[in-house]
Amino acid sequence: MEIAFFIITALLTIGAAVAMVLSHNAVHSALWLVLNFFGVAVLYLLLNAPFLAMVQITVYAGAIMVLFLFVIMLLGSEQGQEEVNGLPWQTPVALVMGLLLVVMAGYALFFPGTPVPTTQTPNEIGAPDILARKLFSTYLLPFEITSVLLLVALIGAVVLTMKSREGDRV
Amino acid sequence: MLKTEELQINIGPQHPSTHGVFRLMATVDGETVVHLEPVFGYLHRNHEQLGEIWTYLQTITITDRLDYFNSMINEHGYCMTVEKLASIEVPERAEYIRVIMSELSRILNHAAAIGFWLQDMGSWGTTLMFGFRQREMIMDIFESVGGSRMMCNYMRFGGVARDLTPNLVEQINLFLEGFPQFIDDFERLMMENEILLARSRNVGVLPKELAAAYSVTGPVIRGSGIPYDIRRAEPYSIYDRFAFDIPVGSVGDVYDRFLVRMEEMRQSHRILRQAMEQLPQASGSYINQAYKAASKQQGLRLPAGEAYCRVESPKGELGYYIVSNGGNSAYRYGIRAPSLINLTALNDMCRGYTVADIVVILGSIDIVMGEVDR
Amino acid sequence: MRAMWEFFFGVGWLATLTSYLTITTAILVAGSLVMMLLTWIERRGLGYMQDRKGPNRVGPFGLFQPIAEAIKTITKEDITPTDADRWVHFLAPVVILASTVAAFAVIPWGNLIPVDINVGVLYIVAVSAVHTVGILMAGWASNNKFALLGGMRGVAQAISYEIPQVLSLVSIVMLVGSMSVVDVIQNQMDPYGNILSWHIFTPVGLLSFIVFWIASLAEGERPPFDNPEAESELVAGYMTEYGGMKFAVLFLANYLTNFAICAVTAGVFLGGGNGPGSDIPILGTLLSVFYFLAKSLGLFFVMVWIRGVVPRLRIDELMHFAWKFLLPLALVNIFSTSLWIAIIRWGAEQGMGIAEALGAPGSIARIAVAWVVTAIINVVAFFLVARLNATRGVTTYQATPTAV
Numbered sequence: 028m029e030i031a032f033f034i035i036t037a038l039l040t041i042g043a044a045v046a047m048v049l050s051h052n053a054v055h056s057a058l059w060l061v062l063n064f065f066g067v068a069v070l071y072l073l074l075n076a077p078f079l080a081m082v083q084i085t086v087y088a089g090a091i092m093v094l095f096l097f098v099i100m101l102l103g104s105e106q107g108q109e110e111v112n113g114l115p116w117q118t119p120v121a122l123v124m125g126l127l128l129v130v131m132a133g134y135a136l137f138f139p140g141t142p143v144p145t146t147q148t149p150n151e152i153g154a155p156d157i158l159a160r161k162l163f164s165t166y167l168l169p170f171e172i173t174s175v176l177l178l179v180a181l182i183g184a185v186v187l188t189m190k191s192r193e194g195d196r197v
Numbered sequence: 198m199l200k201t202e203e204l205q206i207n208i209g210p211q212h213p214s215t216h217g218v219f220r221l222m223a224t225v226d227g228e229t230v231v232h233l234e235p236v237f238g239y240l241h242r243n244h245e246q247l248g249e250i251w252t253y254l255q256t257i258t259i260t261d262r263l264d265y266f267n268s269m270i271n272e273h274g275y276c277m278t279v280e281k282l283a284s285i286e287v288p289e290r291a292e293y294i295r296v297i298m299s300e301l302s303r304i305l306n307h308a309a310a311i312g313f314w315l316q317d318m319g320s321w322g323t324t325l326m327f328g329f330r331q332r333e334m335i336m337d338i339f340e341s342v343g344g345s346r347m348m349c350n351y352m353r354f355g356g357v358a359r360d361l362t363p364n365l366v367e368q369i370n371l372f373l374e375g376f377p378q379f380i381d382d383f384e385r386l387m388m389e390n391e392i393l394l395a396r397s398r399n400v401g402v403l404p405k406e407l408a409a410a411y412s413v414t415g416p417v418i419r420g421s422g423i424p425y426d427i428r429r430a431e432p433y434s435i436y437d438r439f440a441f442d443i444p445v446g447s448v449g450d451v452y453d454r455f456l457v458r459m460e461e462m463r464q465s466h467r468i469l470r471q472a473m474e475q476l477p478q479a480s481g482s483y484i485n486q487a488y489k490a491a492s493k494q495q496g497l498r499l500p501a502g503e504a505y506c507r508v509e510s511p512k513g514e515l516g517y518y519i520v521s522n523g524g525n526s527a528y529r530y531g532i533r534a535p536s537l538i539n540l541t542a543l544n545d546m547c548r549g550y551t552v553a554d555i556v557v558i559l560g561s562i563d564i565v566m567g568e569v570d571r
Numbered sequence: 572m573r574a575m576w577e578f579f580f581g582v583g584w585l586a587t588l589t590s591y592l593t594i595t596t597a598i599l600v601a602g603s604l605v606m607m608l609l610t611w612i613e614r615r616g617l618g619y620m621q622d623r624k625g626p627n628r629v630g631p632f633g634l635f636q637p638i639a640e641a642i643k644t645i646t647k648e649d650i651t652p653t654d655a656d657r658w659v660h661f662l663a664p665v666v667i668l669a670s671t672v673a674a675f676a677v678i679p680w681g682n683l684i685p686v687d688i689n690v691g692v693l694y695i696v697a698v699s700a701v702h703t704v705g706i707l708m709a710g711w712a713s714n715n716k717f718a719l720l721g722g723m724r725g726v727a728q729a730i731s732y733e734i735p736q737v738l739s740l741v742s743i744v745m746l747v748g749s750m751s752v753v754d755v756i757q758n759q760m761d762p763y764g765n766i767l768s769w770h771i772f773t774p775v776g777l778l779s780f781i782v783f784w785i786a787s788l789a790e791g792e793r794p795p796f797d798n799p800e801a802e803s804e805l806v807a808g809y810m811t812e813y814g815g816m817k818f819a820v821l822f823l824a825n826y827l828t829n830f831a832i833c834a835v836t837a838g839v840f841l842g843g844g845n846g847p848g849s850d851i852p853i854l855g856t857l858l859s860v861f862y863f864l865a866k867s868l869g870l871f872f873v874m875v876w877i878r879g880v881v882p883r884l885r886i887d888e889l890m891h892f893a894w895k896f897l898l899p900l901a902l903v904n905i906f907s908t909s910l911w912i913a914i915i916r917w918g919a920e921q922g923m924g925i926a927e928a929l930g931a932p933g934s935i936a937r938i939a940v941a942w943v944v945t946a947i948i949n950v951v952a953f954f955l956v957a958r959l960n961a962t963r964g965v966t967t968y969q970a971t972p973t974a975v
Contacts, residue, residue, distance in 0.1 A: 055659075082693055088701055097727075228886065320794075320882040330622055553885045
């Protein structure tokens with residue numbers, strides 16, 4: 028049953044991702060992406076990582092995508108305009124990278140290595156306390172770097188939207 | 198510093214809080230109002246033209262439809278104008294009855310206006326229903342004297358249509374008995390509500406000078422701190438006989454207008470108390486009997502000339518202007534409607550506040566579209 | 572291939588599916604019934620607060636009024652505005668309702684537990700976050716400025732209030748040491764089995780309850796935070812262009828959200844189905860369902876009560892309230908929760924040797940000290956934040972009667 032469930036979810040996830048790229052309307056794209064995140068969350072659940080799945084839904088589907096939608100709707104740019112390609116070098120690079128990805132995926136698929144033995148049962152890996160311990164010991168540095176990055180973005184947003192003091196009424 | 202673009206939104210004509218069919222063209226920058234243009238005329242019913250075609254007596258019925266909350270006060274002003282032109286004497290008891298009805302009407306209007314204002318602020322009707330309970334009691338009285346709850350058609354040239362019966366006097370006294378309790382409850386419910394304070398203090402400020410320049414009247418100008426009230430400025434009827442105060446605000450914001458209305462209800466209650474005590478007992482003198490008999494013979498033809506009379510309606514100064522050329526209907530007939538003139542100050546009151554404040558400020562002016570569009 | 576075949580048509584698979592379908596059906600049916608009861612409570616309750624009767628014609632005490640209204644909405648014409656995005660417009664109510672109903676999967680009805688997952692609390696937060704996507708879809712797809720504005724407000728509000736809401740739950744999760752809703756409720760039965768072990772009766776839990784309840788009112792778009800559908804400003808907000816059954820679905824979702832909020836609050840702070848006699852084998856289950864419903868509906872009545880009394884906040888004041896009042900309180904509360912845990916549970920091993928002077932972990936003396944310390948911190952924080960937020964520099968108002 029898990030395999031069937033996996034196949035259905037995976038197909039849905041990939042389908043949503045493809046639809047997101049192909050959709051002409053920016054809002055539709057964003058909504059497809061939400062569906063895609065959901066699919067990924069369900070895949071996490073299948074991997075016995077309920078915490079990750081819930082965080083995926085809360086943060087990505089619930090918060091980040093909503094902000095994306097917010098911006099798209101506020102700017103009223105849901106109908107994508109036919110624009111001159113401003114980044115001509117992008118297409119070949121994208122092709123090469125895509126090809127690389129396919130090759131890597133194919134390699135992983137056809138030459139599966141020996142699975143890494145784990146000391147923990149899968150049920151424990153996704154548990155919040157294990158995750159927290161890892162995050163605050165082994166991966167402390169990346170964690171802190173990420174937080175600083177977010178802080179910078181936060182300050183940047185505040186500075187951008189702040190009104191000039193002497194001018195307008197706040 | 199981001200560049201922002203101005204956006205135009207239409208509030209109304211189909212909108213729950215425009216108090217009738219009325220449109221506000223708001224230009225907003227984000228949520229802040231840059232410019233606001235009231236657009237009205239959707240409810241125009243040719244009132245002034247009708248007044249020139251219908252006879253004087255018939256016109257009383259359509260003055261009810263001007264500010265349909267205060268039909269009594271509308272009739273009072275109109276009858277006074279005609280009486281002034283035709284030099285009709287009004288018996289003392291009739292004057293007292295008119296004042297009693299006018300002041301009851303003022304309480305009715307303010308109780309409902311504050312309720313509607315809070316409804317606009319989003320309080321889901323509790324205050325509105327509290328106000329409406331008092332309004333209901335007053336409308337029962339109106340129904341008893343005039344036969345109709347809202348369109349009373351009670352006043353006549355030279356007096357009123359029917360006398361106050363002892364039962365009715367009892368009913369009014371009973372109402373006056375319970376009223377202070379109501380207003381205390383009403384005050385306790387709202388006066389110190391943190392959300393109400395946050396939403397009404399320093400919102401929709403109309404400075405003194407601007408208020409005078411726009412010639413706004415009623416609670417709006419008194420909220421801005423100018424003690425202008427026709428009952429004092431140019432006492433009509435028998436208002437010079439009563440002791441009452443005129444409340445004024447200090448800042449001129451929405452909250453001040455609310456306080457002024459609350460205090461005015463108390464003052465109306467004070468006037469009513471005095472009027473009920475002084476009410477002359479001579480029955481039968483509720484209308485100028487000589488005039489009544491004469492008008493039954495030949496209808497009413499006013500002498501040629503013109504007259505202007507004004508009364509203090511709960512919304513402000515309500516003026517009637519009649520030009521007669523000797524016929525049985527007015528040659529020219531014009532109205533100074535307080536709602537319309539108070540509405541002109543809306544743009545200056547709203548500029549710089551947010552969209553949500555527009556509704557609250559509009560509610561604090563207390564307009565009735567029947568009067569604005571006529 | 573063969574294994575897959577067996578998977579698809581094996582009996583075990585069918586049994587699992589059937590059992591989950593049964594649970595799902597029960598949740599859906601119970602949810603709809605509760606929603607009917609809630610609308611009735613709200614309208615009758617508001618009616619009596621406002622000096623009128625409320626609906627009292629259909630059935631005894633007007634109890635069948637919701638059924639009559641359901642029939643009315645079903646038979647209404649289904650309208651999609653011109654130039655609206657047909658599919659998104661159609662899907663928005665579905666997304667909103669689905670996310671709401673999903674939350675009920677982990678909410679225990681007394682001793683009856685639909686599903687117990689180890690991240691239950693987070694799950695509720697996660698699915699309610701999806702709600703906002705639905706609101707945005709509804710607002711955008713309606714092709715109406717008021718609807719869009721309502722959708723925007725709804726989302727801004729939901730995202731802002733989600734933060735204090737989740738942070739206030741963090742303190743409870745810290746207290747319990749688990750994110751399972753069942754564990755949270757179990758924790759309130761220990762150690763003394765009396766009513767005082769409910770979370771709300773600890774200083775930490777009380778502040779957490781206050782923050783959570785206020786933030787939840789905003790999440791559920793209840794007055795005084797009903798800005799997304801503010802009638803006097805935005806007509807009906809994101810619901811403006813919805814009619815008939817689609818509106819009914821939105822309405823249903825709205826009330827289900829409210830009930831979910833009440834149920835979660837009852838479970839997390841008021842001990843769920845705990846009460847005298849709820850541990851007796853069969854009768855206890857019934858009793859616990861009764862206690863659970865009584866607590867939830869009592870909380871819902873508080874919602875109605877608030878609706879009957881207060882006006883609506885303006886949108887900027889609403890944001891300030893979330894960020895400047897609730898959020899600091901929630902953060903302070905997390906701090907005092909950690910103190911509470913340190914004083915009650917920790918010993919020399921965790922560097923709290925000093926606490927051992929008071930006795931063994933969980934002893935009365937330690938609890939008393941923890942109580943006093945956290946109570947002082949929380950009360951001081953509350954009044955400090957309230958004072959900082961109070962409107963200052965306002966002249967005293969008085970409509971002065973002037974005899975002219």
